[in-house]
Amino acid sequence: MTNFHLLIIEWYRQNARNLPWRNTENPYFIWLSEIILQQTRVQQGMNYYLKFVNRFPTVDLLADADEQEVLALWQGLGYYSRARNLHATAKIISKQYNNVFPSSYKNILSLKGVGSYTASAIASFAFDLSHAVVDGNVYRVISRYLDIEVPIDTSAGKKMFEALAAELLGDNPPAIHNQAIMEFGALQCVPVNPNCGICPLAEQCLALQRNTVAQRPIKSTKIKTRNRYFHFALFENAGKIIIQKRIEKDIWQHLFQLPLLETEVALETDEIERILFENYQIKPISVSEPIKHILSHQKIHARVWKFEALPDQKLFQENWEVISFSDLIDYPIPKLLDRYFQG
Ligand code: SF4
Known part of the structure; x- marks a missing residue:
């Protein structure tokens, strides 16, 4: 040496x-x-x-x-x-x-x-x-x-x-x-x-x-990756959209995102549509291509569902906020959604 x-x-x-x-x-x-x-x-x-x-x-x-x-x-x-x-x-x-x-x-x-x-x-x-x-x-x-x-x-x-x-x-x-x-x-x-x-x-x-x-070097384990399935809702009406602050102790804490439904497993499209309708009482008009996002121990499979209206106020969640679409730029958002909006 x-x-x-x-x-x-x-x-x-x-x-x-x-x-x-x-x-x-x-x-x-x-x-x-x-x-x-x-x-x-x-x-x-x-x-x-x-x-x-x-x-x-x-x-x-x-x-x-x-x-x-x-x-x-x-x-x-x-x-x-x-x-x-x-x-x-x-x-x-x-x-x-x-x-x-x-x-x-x-x-x-x-x-x-x-x-x-x-x-x-x-x-x-x-x-x-x-x-x-x-x-x-x-x-x-x-x-x-x-x-x-x-x-x-x-x-x-x-x-x-x-x-x-x-x-x-x-x-x-x-x-x-x-x-x-x-x-x-x-x-x-x-x-x-x-x-x-x-x-x-x-x-x-x-x-x-x-x-x-x-x-070399030798590693004893390979860390297991967790798959997560994110269904984002883009409610858009007269230039207004809804965003949600992530408050849980999880990835992207304190960032803003579109209202999210998460499922543990991959589901068929009509099954997701049914769950979205159950939650928001309105039907989506379109859905994005799947967006994959890899983090160190997680693989996120996301899609963005578009709606032509905002849900009824009584269905709003505590951390939802209505903003002008043009103001979204002022909010820190996850890279995955940034990629979606950049097209
Ligand atoms: S393994 Fe690394 S330290 Fe060893 S000879 Fe090759 S480059 Fe050099």
Whole structure:
């Protein structure tokens, strides 16, 4: 392991992408980038990062913002709990820490939406604290470099990889070491068909020597996907439509949507029409093509049913709101519906 650090640093100096959050030690900006980049590709996350930094250049401005504005700025990125945590955490930093981002690993880790990976990233990038990051890229690099057969999604595996990442970091400068190993995983030791022929670690890489690169890292389980069937109702009359705020602890919490009926299983069209009529006492005039939307553990199968009238007021649900269709743009809505309205 002795020259692992020197080899990846050298590689990093020659290959690193110039990303805006790498040119700062401002913990607020680094935290923003890390939350945005959870479950988001760098290219897509970049625009959102720039939007947030421009609109909210300091944490107190984000803390004081209206939640609806934060969600609207986040629109399209998905996993909206991240945006809500972002906003809630900004408020905590503003109140409890007097707008000064906490600088100890323990306090950073205590922030909402911040797990051990994100806390290590902020602690090392912003405060030069010696905490090794372990994200998906790091798991892959270490599991191949040392040819580890222990599954990464078990608690024993997690502990083992954290210990190995810390050992590889050693007394080296943590910020650049962590950046380098993550970037190395993202660009060089990629999940499928890495180009081992040009890899600076090739001589020492145990998985390459043992021909196990494609089998590393090992996972013990595949998470089951839940299918959900959404039937949205687009009631439209004289330029007015009905929207509904999602208040349940579920996906898209606090976003707005068209009134929704959900079924556990796929149903025939006439069966759905019957259920819609039972609930709204009016018949739909048309239905959209099926819209599929994949989330990390859920597959949403949606259709939008059009009605030429609004249901009787007494059938309205508590969280329904009548708005002008042209005002819909002011409401944060799930990407799935955005796609539907964009045609
Ligand atoms: S030799 Fe191949 S598998 Fe090993 S670290 Fe390099 S790119 Fe990854």
